[in-house]
Amino acid sequence: MAVMTYGEAAKLAIADAMRADPAVWCVGEDLGRGGVFQQYKGLREEFGADRISDAPISEAAIMGAAFGAAMVGTRPIVEMRFADFALCATDELVNQIAKARFMFGGQSRAPMVIRKPMGLWRSSAAQHSQSLEGWYVHIPGLVVVCPATPQDNYSMMRAAIACDDPVVYLEHKNIWGMEGAVDTGLEVPFGSARQRREGSDLTIVSWSDCANRAEQAAEDLAGSGVEADVIDLRSLWPWDKAAVLASVRRTGRLIVAHESVAVGGFGAEVSATVAEQAGDALKAPVRRIGAPRALVPYAPNLEDKLRVTADMIAEAGRAVCQQEVAE
Amino acid sequence: MKEDNHGRANLDREQGLSMLVMMERIRAFEEQAELAATRDGLVLGAIHLSIGQEAIPAGLMPHLRRDDLLLSTHRGHGHTLAKGADPTAMMKELLGREGGCCGGKGGSMHIADFDVGMLGANGVVGANITIAAGAAHGIKLLGDDRIVVDIFGDGAINRGPFLEGINWAGVFDLPILFICEDNQYSASTRTGDMTSGPGPAERARSLGLRTSEVDGNDVQAVHAVAAEIVSRIRETRRPEFLHARTYRLHGHTYFDPATYRPQGEADRMRETSDPITRQRALLAAAGVRASELDALRHAAQEEMATALANATAAPWPADETVFDDVQDIGSPVREAF
Numbered sequence: 143m144a145v146m147t148y149g150e151a152a153k154l155a156i157a158d159a160m161r162a163d164p165a166v167w168c169v170g171e172d173l174g175r176g177g178v179f180q181q182y183k184g185l186r187e188e189f190g191a192d193r194i195s196d197a198p199i200s201e202a203a204i205m206g207a208a209f210g211a212a213m214v215g216t217r218p219i220v221e222m223r224f225a226d227f228a229l230c231a232t233d234e235l236v237n238q239i240a241k242a243r244f245m246f247g248g249q250s251r252a253p254m255v256i257r258k259p260m261g262l263w264r265s266s267a268a269q270h271s272q273s274l275e276g277w278y279v280h281i282p283g284l285v286v287v288c289p290a291t292p293q294d295n296y297s298m299m300r301a302a303i304a305c306d307d308p309v310v311y312l313e314h315k316n317i318w319g320m321e322g323a324v325d326t327g328l329e330v331p332f333g334s335a336r337q338r339r340e341g342s343d344l345t346i347v348s349w350s351d352c353a354n355r356a357e358q359a360a361e362d363l364a365g366s367g368v369e370a371d372v373i374d375l376r377s378l379w380p381w382d383k384a385a386v387l388a389s390v391r392r393t394g395r396l397i398v399a400h401e402s403v404a405v406g407g408f409g410a411e412v413s414a415t416v417a418e419q420a421g422d423a424l425k426a427p428v429r430r431i432g433a434p435r436a437l438v439p440y441a442p443n444l445e446d447k448l449r450v451t452a453d454m455i456a457e458a459g460r461a462v463c464q465q466e467v468a469e
Numbered sequence: 470m471k472e473d474n475h476g477r478a479n480l481d482r483e484q485g486l487s488m489l490v491m492m493e494r495i496r497a498f499e500e501q502a503e504l505a506a507t508r509d510g511l512v513l514g515a516i517h518l519s520i521g522q523e524a525i526p527a528g529l530m531p532h533l534r535r536d537d538l539l540l541s542t543h544r545g546h547g548h549t550l551a552k553g554a555d556p557t558a559m560m561k562e563l564l565g566r567e568g569g570c571c572g573g574k575g576g577s578m579h580i581a582d583f584d585v586g587m588l589g590a591n592g593v594v595g596a597n598i599t600i601a602a603g604a605a606h607g608i609k610l611l612g613d614d615r616i617v618v619d620i621f622g623d624g625a626i627n628r629g630p631f632l633e634g635i636n637w638a639g640v641f642d643l644p645i646l647f648i649c650e651d652n653q654y655s656a657s658t659r660t661g662d663m664t665s666g667p668g669p670a671e672r673a674r675s676l677g678l679r680t681s682e683v684d685g686n687d688v689q690a691v692h693a694v695a696a697e698i699v700s701r702i703r704e705t706r707r708p709e710f711l712h713a714r715t716y717r718l719h720g721h722t723y724f725d726p727a728t729y730r731p732q733g734e735a736d737r738m739r740e741t742s743d744p745i746t747r748q749r750a751l752l753a754a755a756g757v758r759a760s761e762l763d764a765l766r767h768a769a770q771e772e773m774a775t776a777l778a779n780a781t782a783a784p785w786p787a788d789e790t791v792f793d794d795v796q797d798i799g800s801p802v803r804e805a806f
Contacts, residue, residue, distance in 0.1 A: 165611075167610060192610060193610075197637075198633070198636060198637065198640060200633040200636065200637065202599055202629055202630055202633050203599045203602065203630070203633035203634055203636070203637045205599070206596070206598075206599025206600045206602070206603055206630060206633075206634065207599050207600070207602050207603030207606050207634070207637050208603055209599075209600050209603055210540075210588075210599070210600040210601060210602060210603020210604035210605070210606065210607060211603045211604065211606045211607030211610065212603075212607070213588055213600075213603075213604060213607070214538070214604050214607035214608055214611065215607065215611060216607045216610055216611065233593055233596055234596070234599065234600075237592075237593055237596065238591075238593070238596055238600060242589070243794050243795070243796070244574055244794045244795050245571060245574060245575040245579040245581075245589075246571050246574075246575060246579060246581040246583070246589055247569070247570065247571030247572035247573075247574050247575060247581075247794065248572065248793065248794040249571070249581055249582075249583040250581070250583065250588070250589070282795050282796070282801065283795055283796050284796070285796065285798045285799055305797075305798055306797055307796040307797055307798050307799075332798050332799070333798070333799065379799045380798060380799035380804060383804075
């Protein structure tokens with residue numbers, strides 16, 4: 143197993159898939175020079191300008207044209223540069239790509255990977271920092287993926303490229319440089335969570351970079367004698383309900399932590415599902431931790447007000463373990 | 470002489486008749502669909518009729534191969550039929566029945582028949598422009614010799630995808646013909662009142678495309694100009710643009726009385742510029758007997774009345790198909806929520 147970064151892992155997955163299948167190609171702004179985060183660095187040299195294709199700053203055309211090319215039998219990987227910019231291509235994704243197969247009675251497929259680097263990093267302000275994964279889960283037709291480790295960014299990118307459904311692939315910008323061992327033979331099916339840590343006192347569900355902070359929080363909690371099960375969902379649609387419900391049935395306590403705005407976030411879906419299907423097992427009220435429903439600011443001290451930290455998750459964990467559901 | 474350019478001097482009667490037949494079939498299809506909507510309540514959603522605009526598909530499609538690709542608009546019955554789709558499957562789709570070309574899931578606005586290269590009508594104005602450019606991009610990457618034709622209306626030229634999609638086709642040198650089917654109305658507003666500058670062809674020219682303009686109600690003229698453009702695109706593999714002027718004789722939807730139009734405008738256009746009337750007159754002048762022309766019309770009407778009867782007799786799609794073809798991974802068949 144080679145050690146590589148989160149960013150390199152996805153690049154290797156793309157290169158491996160492109161070597162195996164000439165129908166796979168990438169399109170987006172500045173890809174020829176490696177992409178804005180260097181996620182494509184060196185691929186132009188191997189695969190040429192047709193398959194590592196630059197594009198005008200036309201997100202709607204990048205998305206729409208890639209869809210057209212997918213309908214005729216190619217397998218595009220669409221680079222949106224920042225998840226925020228993908229909003230310029232919302233009609234193409236939501237009204238066209240997600241619906242084409244159904245509306246046309248199964249005549250069409252849209253095998254596409256739509257890469258949308260997401261999330262907070264330092265001082266990028268309101269239009270370069272958003273985590274909108276919950277929006278996409280709401281759209282039937284889409285698969286939604288939020289990998290948090292180099293291994294998952296390799297294996298899930300391979301799975302996304304191989305998938306015949308459109309996959310919204312949300313990588314977290316803050317962890318491009320995160321290193322880890324990658325087994326290129328490991329397959330990760332969508333809808334299977336990664337158990338990051340085992341514990342019997344508390345279940346913490348998270349995804350994307352926040353899952354890394356959840357794992358840190360669990361280590362901190364272990365120091366206080368609280369053993370947490372940490373479940374990294376990895377894909378939000380489909381999501382691993384079975385793993386979450388089984389864990390909550392064992393621990394009786396649930397925290398859902400995500401970086402995106404808590405209100406209407408996917409944490410609400412997880413919480414509601416647990417309440418409906420394992421509510422009888424809960425020993426304490428469910429806690430959701432997410433960003434306040436506020437906008438991402440530029441100044442670092444202000445930006446920190448919106449961050450979900452490992453400390454916040456650990457603190458919530460200690461509190462939840464002292465609580466009991468009133469009889 | 471202008472007439473020579475449009476092939477009138479040496480009118481090919483068989484070809485002229487065959488285009489008339491296609492126009493009559495499109496008209497008859499839409500008249501039956503309108504009846505099904507208004508008289509019988511069998512068409513449940515909105516349908517957008519292209520009555521008066523039949524010459525564009527009828528003149529264009531003879532130049533396309535079955536495997537060439539076509540993308541269309543919410544006003545796409547004529548394009549779909551002319552590309553070769555089966556009118557019974559189309560009518561079933563309009564009625565939402567089993568056996569409809571989209572299994573009753575799309576209806577009129579999402580009509581599609583991939584077997585004849587018709588990659589779909591679209592309920593969002595202008596949205597097909599980037600998708601069509603992408604289909605041509607895919608063809609180029611795959612290295613095959615098909616071409617793409619993308620039809621949109623005059624309203625679409627004021628949406629972003631017009632700029633983004635045409636720029637894309639120019640940047641990547643794609644084998645695509647963009648046709649602006651200009652019926653002069655953006656839903657219920659005159660497009661000219663909402664459009665700055667000289668209009669579609671000038672905009673496409675500014676993006677570097679070779680452009681042509683045609684009287685879209687003259688099927689012979691459409692046929693002639695499309696012959697040139699299509700053969701050029703097959704040769705050069707470069708994008709071109711055609712502005713075809715026409716007129717929507719009916720309202721935006723079948724239930725729109727179109728009272729916003731100046732009084733008498735539609736009547737005057739019906740009398741002077743109905744493409745079917747014009748083609749009949751041309752063929753009559755070339756010696757085709759009125760009875761022969763009438764027989765063609767009756768055959769088309771009979772064909773489409775039968776299509777409607779067959780569609781009406783078809784069952785609703787099976788309930789369980791509602792969850793089919795949403796997605797394989799995370800399919801609602803297994804987990805709707």
